[in-house]
Amino acid sequence: MINMQPDRPDEKARIEAVGGRVVYLNGPRVRGILAMSRALGDKYLKPEVICEPDITITVRTVDDECLILASDGMWDVISNETASDVARQCLEDGSPTSGRRAAGSGEAASSSAGAPAAAVGQESEPRCYRAAALLARLALGRESSDNISVVVIDLKGRG
Incomplete structure (x- = not known):
């Protein structure tokens, strides 16, 4: 950072x-x-x-997983390690924002108005979006007193 x-x-x-x-x-x-x-x-x-x-x-390596671009509203209350752990977990398996994937029970996931529902087994929103949204919510939960902007870029192409 x-x-x-x-x-x-x-x-x-x-x-x-x-x-x-x-x-x-x-x-x-x-x-x-x-x-x-x-x-x-x-x-x-x-x-x-x-x-x-x-x-x-900075020369990228094959071990680089993601890039987190965020305002000081996030960085002031979330450490580099915590942000990396949260983003990595979201990108690897869609966690920790459970309940955001379509259910495997044969039903499509719900979606926002005007957007098509996700097919069975498909994610209803990109993992990068979930990682960024979770980091922003975490900063709010830690009572950040500044504007919060977060972008997560998946360098491994997982979404």
Whole structure:
């Protein structure tokens, strides 16, 4: 995980170099307002908050299972290990969101209005969606006080 919080030493130095400061109010914040040092928008916090990405290149291996892209609303309350475990479990067998698959009793799974029901034995929604939704609900359950956005990408093609 690449953390773009304003108290990261290189980010704090960059902010201070342009005349800004990091104030600690419920955590580190640029000018005591924003908990991120890089973001889209927030024009009123320029030049301290920039939209320039911090780019790294990571070589993928055959062991890589998924990619989790999430806002600090999730990462502030869920560890990397927990997020990875939840996503991995959802992607491997559809758990831990039990009850989301179509029943094997010969009935089709229920679906949302306007969407066709899943065929017997088929999943009613993609595993990636379930993993992302579960991580977002977990962050809410842990009383995240920030906006929560989560995307899970299955690198093994399981759905």
